Amino acid sequence: MANIIDMPKLSDTMTVGTLVKWKKRAGDAVKSGDILAEVETDKATMELESFFDGTLLKIFVPDGAQVAIGDALCAVGQPGEEVTAPATKKVETGKLKAEPTVPAAPVSAAPVAASVSERSAPPPSAPPAPVVAVAASVSERMVASGPRVRISPLARKLAVEKGIDYTGIAGSGPHGRIVRADILAAAPAAPAAAQISNLKSQIASGAPLLARDPIQPDHTFAVSNMRGTIARRLLESKTQIPHFYVEVEIDAEPLLVLRQQLNAALEKDGVKPWSPLAPPLAGKLSVNDFVLKACAEALRRVPSVNASWETSEIRYYGAVHVAFAVAIDDGLITPVIRNAHLKTLFQIAAEAKQLAALAKAKKLQPPQYTGGTFCVSNLGMMGVERFTAIINPPNSAILAVGAVVKKPVVKDDRIVVGQRMSLVLSCDHRVVDGALGATYLGALKQLLEAPSLLLL
Numbered sequence: 001m002a003n004i005i006d007m008p009k010l011s012d013t014m015t016v017g018t019l020v021k022w023k024k025r026a027g028d029a030v031k032s033g034d035i036l037a038e039v040e041t042d043k044a045t046m047e048l049e050s051f052f053d054g055t056l057l058k059i060f061v062p063d064g065a066q067v068a069i070g071d072a073l074c075a076v077g078q079p080g081e082e083v084t085a086p087a088t089k090k091v092e093t094g095k096l097k098a099e100p101t102v103p104a105a106p107v108s109a110a111p112v113a114a115s116v117s118e119r120s121a122p123p124p125s126a127p128p129a130p131v132v133a134v135a136a137s138v139s140e141r142m143v144a145s146g147p148r149v150r151i152s153p154l155a156r157k158l159a160v161e162k163g164i165d166y167t168g169i170a171g172s173g174p175h176g177r178i179v180r181a182d183i184l185a186a187a188p189a190a191p192a193a194a195q196i197s198n199l200k201s202q203i204a205s206g207a208p209l210l211a212r213d214p215i216q217p218d219h220t221f222a223v224s225n226m227r228g229t230i231a232r233r234l235l236e237s238k239t240q241i242p243h244f245y246v247e248v249e250i251d252a253e254p255l256l257v258l259r260q261q262l263n264a265a266l267e268k269d270g271v272k273p274w275s276p277l278a279p280p281l282a283g284k285l286s287v288n289d290f291v292l293k294a295c296a297e298a299l300r301r302v303p304s305v306n307a308s309w310e311t312s313e314i315r316y317y318g319a320v321h322v323a324f325a326v327a328i329d330d331g332l333i334t335p336v337i338r339n340a341h342l343k344t345l346f347q348i349a350a351e352a353k354q355l356a357a358l359a360k361a362k363k364l365q366p367p368q369y370t371g372g373t374f375c376v377s378n379l380g381m382m383g384v385e386r387f388t389a390i391i392n393p394p395n396s397a398i399l400a401v402g403a404v405v406k407k408p409v410v411k412d413d414r415i416v417v418g419q420r421m422s423l424v425l426s427c428d429h430r431v432v433d434g435a436l437g438a439t440y441l442g443a444l445k446q447l448l449e450a451p452s453l454l455l456l
Helices: 112-120 130-145 153-162 180-186 192-205 225-240 253-269 287-301 345-360 434-449 451-455
Strands: 003-006 016-022 035-040 045-049 054-059 066-068 072-077 088-092 095-099 243-251 307-310 313-316 322-324 326-328 331-333 374-378 397-411 414-428
Touching: 016 225, 035 072, 153 180, 225 331, 243 434, 253 287, 253 414, 253 434, 253 451, 287 322, 287 345, 287 374, 287 397, 287 434, 287 451, 326 345, 397 434, 414 434, 434 451
Parallel strands: 322 374, 374 397
Antiparallel strands: 003 072, 016 035, 016 066, 035 045, 054 072, 088 095, 243 414, 307 313, 326 331, 397 414
16 A cells, blocks of 8 residues: 655644655655655755655645645555545645545556646636736746746745746756846846936936836735744734833944954954864854853843743743844744853854854754744844844743944043944743843843953
8 A cells, every 4th residue: 555645744833835846756766764855844945755665656746836734745655556646735825724635546656747747837827917927927938948946935026026037047046046136137227328318318308207107016925834934923922922122222332342353363363262162163253143142141140031931830941042033035034042151152153154054045954943042133234223023932032133323422421432232122021020121131231341251
């Protein structure tokens, strides 16, 4: 009897998965442990392994399909063995609806590849609007070109808007994936002389210089697994957790001076003041590295913030696992630096860079993005001076970090130019009271204004 391989639950918040690409084809011999396909969860892209020896008899879903947890993906058995398609669930706008499918006629391994390729090409339909027409034409060219094109959802959306055929574009993302920058680079640009001539003509004719057309065509796109999970969790956080906010502005000049000195020493002398067992530090120390280290040390000094609400009790954690937000295509993810209270500034910096790279490539494993006890969200590198962040459950607090800004400040009764940085702490009032939140922020301020303490 054939063995059915179902869509597994690859993360704690996963409800559906996207079958990104099959690594094996119907009729291929497989062994236990062989990689059958790549599956995109709400957090990362992971590999699907075979648990059986035999022949891949039938593939039930094509590349790019969204599949509910527990639904059949493929069948493995003996050559020539007959397989019937099992019942599935329909995935629609982020919800699962039970919908039995009509059982398919029994098939053998020989004609399976042809049937899968036939199903992978959508039937032609008349486009109801110009946007749909562009999407249909691009889709038709992609199917006609043969192998599936690897492209991020954001890049695909941009290509449809600009009417760009992305099937011939060489992707610069992980594994040749086409990303937003590739689409922008492929967009035709008018020569500068033509643009200037057109501008002069508009001025001479008195035509309005500002475009009056819509900023983009009206259109809709299916919500990805990651975006759906973000929406659900943050809605739960904002509606179920009583947020309150405390803010402090710190003098960032000592931090910037120390960072410059350390980076200069690392670049000039190759100084490595961290443990030989630690991962090597690729690149320079960032302001965020100091913030992550300071958050961990401040939690050592004010441990009551390192906690979570659990309905009838509050759980206090003995270890500090600091998560930090990383923006990726179609969402964000929070990698976790485990036992940050035991690690040096340089260890944290090296680990943060490695985790961020894995996050952007969507290669994080569940232990690398779960179990955080505190979270940091930094938009300072994007020029944002101040913002508030939504708590990431089950954490009881999240720190929002703004940009370092030059502004006039009073020092020794004189007005001088200062380097200031805003820190806003969002707290779960069920766990952290106002005084406790202020105490933690005070400890964090002290550490960042005397950053040499972070090197001890």
